[in-house]
Amino acid sequence: MTAISEQSSSNLAGVVGLYKRIIKLPEYLPFSLIQLAARVAVAHVFWQSAQSKLASWPVTLQLFASEYNLPLIDPxxxxxxxxxxxxxxxxxxxxxxxxxxxxxxxxxxxFVIQIFVYPENWAEHLLWASLLFLVLTRGAGVLSLDYVAERTLSASAK
Incomplete structure (x- = not known):
């Protein structure tokens, strides 16, 4: 190997090493922050939806009676x-x-919205479901009242 090819190989190894370190940086982000972000984002979606229903209750009832058409349940x-x-x-x-x-x-x-109301909005519903599945399977994280309650109950049980 020549000196130039050794230097080139060394430079490439340095760049690859730097790249590997950079792409691993997000791994240092605390998972509890990801859980919090998921909770806040999905909570906002459903809070806003409820607020729009409450803002015009007669229109909400009309939508449930005409557009939403849920089976087996009265609007x-x-x-x-x-x-x-x-x-x-x-x-x-x-x-x-x-x-x-x-x-x-x-x-x-x-699930009800996807199946009966707006099946064409599956990508949006999948996004909401993904955030909710994160909370369902991994919990709310350390930045939650669930965590505080668990710690408090664990301490009092000892």
């Missing part, structure tokens, strides 16, 4: 049920309180 029951699920779920997810239960509840809402 006068479906509208308050969906609104209550969105408010309750979004607050619980945001706070990280009973977050797995709240994620499961909101996944049910997403």
């Amino acid at each position: 006068s029951i479906a509208a308050p049920l969906a609104t209550t699920a969105e408010i309750t779920g979004s607050v619980l997810i945001f706070l990280g309180l009973f977050s797995r239960l709240a994620a499961l509840m909101l996944l049910g809402v997403v």
Whole structure:
């Protein structure tokens, strides 16, 4: 090997090493921040949806009666049920309180919306479901009331 090819090889190894270090930087981001971001993002979606329903309740009832066409449930029951699920779920997810239960509840809402209301919006629903599945499977993280409650109950059980 010549001196030039050795230097070229050394430079390439240095660039590859730098690249490897750079792409590993996100691994140092605490997972609890990712969990918090997921919770806040999905809570915002459902909170806004509930607020728009409440802002014009007669229009909401009309939408449930004409456009949404949910089977087997009367629109006068479906509208308050969906609104209550969105408010309750979004607050619980945001706070990280009973977050797995709240994620499961909101996944049910997403499922109903996808199957019966707006099946063409599958990509958006998949995004919401992904965030909710993260909370369901991994929990709310250390920046949550679930974590505080778990620590408190664990300490008092000793």
